Amino acid sequence: ITVAVHDPPSSGPHAGGSNTGWVEVIVSQSQPTIFMNVLNRGSMLVSARAVATVVPSKNCIYTLGSTGTDISQTGSGNLTVTNCAILDDSSDPTAALKRTGSGSISAKSIGIVGNYSQTGSGRISPNPTTGITAVLNPLSLTAPSYSSCSAAFSNSSGSSVTIPGPSTPGGIICYDGISNTESGTITFPAGTYVINGNFSNSGSAGLSGTGVTFYLPPGINSLSINGSGTINLSAPTTGTYSGILFYQDPRDTQTMSISGSSSGTFNGIFYAPAAELDLTGSGGATFDTDLVVGSLKI
16 A cells, blocks of 8 residues: 655645645555456556545534635724634635734634635734635524514613513513613523514623623624613523524624723623624724624624
8 A cells, every 4th residue: 555645745735835734645556457367457556545634523613604705804993812713604705704904813723714814013923824714604503493572671761770571480482682882781580582673782781691691583683782871681501592692693794882981891602704893983892702694794
């Protein structure tokens, strides 16, 4: 048996000197023939070929859009996830990941199907691995069942209130939208909240809830959290949506937006596999999260 190892591969889409980290192995063996003996050919070479690369196993940011710019960072903000990996599914040949300005992107590793660009004084660390195979959506979630929705809930009084939660702790309740303005805080009892409309928070208003999941069904629904309020939201740790904080239906492409100068903690996964997630402003909130989104704009 003959074993040939080529780094980088000798043929195929990952051939060439720029594809270090991809390894090609060709195993071949001469095999005797039976019927081909009548043509005076007593043997022929049989071979198999495989190409592989290292893909990080501990990932915390997935952008699943297949074209265009999946990750865009401008300004002076930093994206730092040094203990896990960023995976970018865009095949864009120049700007699947695009960084501009003085901000930096740091991760344990960065893998991109296409290529990346950067300008300004910031940096990307480590250098991304390009030409990876697109990763699949790592989550398979079933949408919550609901039959009817309560009227939209609006808090503009400046007072803090507790929104009526599910009839059973950890259950499901639906609202035709939730709006919080002025300076009051809405507290959410534990459970799953279907927001069949817009979910917005602005001004110095705040949001609070432990063991909560917010589901946005397909339609004209959007998530917009901005202003200077304090946000303390954490996902459930058991049950169907354990770990899921925001769940936007895979058929929904409405942008999810978190902006302003809010503080507090977002604890849980942002799951919006077909939508853009915008993180903008000068906020001091802590994100203890994984991101599974169509694209990410910082």
